[in-house]
Amino acid sequence: MSSRGSCRLGVLVSGSGTNLQAIIDSIETGEINAEICCVISNNAAAYALTRAKRRGIPVVVHENKGFTDRYGYDAVTVQILRSYNVELVILAGFMRILSETMVNAFPNAIMNIHPALLPAFPGLHAQQQVLNYGVRYSGCTVHFVDSGTDTGPIILQTVVPVEQDDTEESLSARIQKVEHRTFPAAIRLYADGKLIVEGRRVRILP
Ligand code: GRF
Secondary structure (H helix, E strand, O other), X not given: OOOOOOEEEEEEEOOOOHHHHHHHHHHHOOOOOEEEEEEEEOOOOOHHHHHHHHOOOOEEEOOOOOOOOHHHHHHHHHHHHHHOOOOEEEEOOOOOOXXXXXXXXXXXXXXXXXXXXXXXXXXXXXXXXXXXXXXXXXXXXXXXXXOOOOOOOEEEEEEEEOOOOOOHHHHHHHHHHHHHHHHHHHHHHHHOOOEEEEOOEEEEOO
């Protein structure tokens, strides 16, 4: 945790990268004292890569093919992140489950954003799970990553209502809007050295 220098981030993406964009913008406005050292994508066509290149951020396409298991793939990811001296890893729409190889290399230093209020509705298609269940509120959760799926210590959550006529698309759009301020807020706390993990609970220092 670097309250003195700026925090070195590595961002892993697979898709459109609207969260990446929100993080870039928050760094540029000075809201977060951090620097994105590299953006790594498992998908060469991810629009997130265009967003990074536009800002002169180094990008690495690291595809799954050629790897027989997650451990081998993740070992290379760790090498790339280390080569950029990354301190905090950000999963911004990275559609792969991490193995222990990654989790052990960055203990309590990998953050994910999930489009539901964990521990409810983990895994894929969280917004559709929410609609199918019929809950009245959902939102987003930023959490540290452990070796389970969406099970790590929770850092911040933001709540949104579920409307009567919501579709997966309309609910996703409402959640994404709050993701774009919740993720930068969590990264800012980390970069300022204000997050202390105490077992499952994360203490936020004043
Ligand atoms: C977000 O909705 C996030 O909750 C989920 O993946 C989506 C990524 O969107 N983990 P984007 O690529 O940041 O636009």
